[in-house]
Amino acid sequence: MTIAAPILHDPRLLRAQIRGGGFDGPTAGHGGDALQANLVILRGSDAADFLRFCQSNPRPCPLLAVGEPGDPALPTLGDGIDLRHDLPRYRIWRDGELVAEPTDIADLWQDDMVSFALGCSFSFEDALTRAGIPVRHQDAGRNVPMYRTSLPTRPAGRFGGPVVVSMRAMPAADVIEAVQICARMPLAHGAPIHLGDPSRIGIADIHAPDYGDAPDIRDGDIPVFWACGVTPQAAIASARPALAITHAPGHMLVTDIPADRAEMRLTGVYL
Incomplete structure (x- = not known):
């Protein structure tokens, strides 16, 4: 619980x-x-x-x-x-x-x-909030939605697999500022890697994330996707280390x- x-x-x-x-x-x-x-x-x-x-x-x-x-x-x-x-x-x-x-x-x-x-990516959410950009999962008391994509990582030894992304939906008018804010924070995944149509990166149903909670997407919102630190968990599932x-x-x-x-x-x- x-x-x-x-x-x-x-x-x-x-x-x-x-x-x-x-x-x-x-x-x-x-x-x-x-x-x-x-x-x-x-x-x-x-x-x-x-x-x-x-x-x-x-x-x-x-x-x-x-x-x-x-x-x-x-x-x-x-x-x-x-x-x-x-x-x-x-x-x-x-x-x-x-x-x-x-x-x-x-x-x-x-x-x-x-x-x-x-x-x-939680590290840049405070900056988004200060800029007046909504962080909808925080407002709803939910976990951020995360998705496995069709984008490949670069393998190293046993480790490889797909890129996982986190998604934050926001009004279209806020997207450029959000990109600019996050681009200055490379240690928090930096700028988004995709905007808009989730099917372009292999996400079949944006309302059914692979990790986290279902998103809050409102009329006029654009889904914005960042590379996510859950990506190593997909790599672990592929590499199959003993522990x-x-x-x-x-x-x-x-x-x-x-x-x-x-x-x-x-x-x-x-x-």
């Missing part, structure tokens, strides 16, 4: 509430202007190929940080982060199959695990980093 909670703007307080079992819902709209992150955790034998996959696909997989083997902390993203406890919901994958969605992974942690934090752990779609790691840092292009994988 998802635990409802008031909007928390302090990322440290939000992580504390998550760790204490007081919040297990989607993090859209929470954490104020803090950068949010997708999560992938793999055994050391799979980590090098996945790192190359991220480097080959920076739009859906913008790297924010890579953890040290066996260390559940990501100190460059926040003081005291512990990836075993600090996401509201996780996904457990065995041989490419989703087998569980727990709220804590301490019992699964192993000494060779390597963590990857990837940028998240992988990810965030549950929409249930992100909320960092201590201001979201405007997503406007910076980095030379390395650390902020």
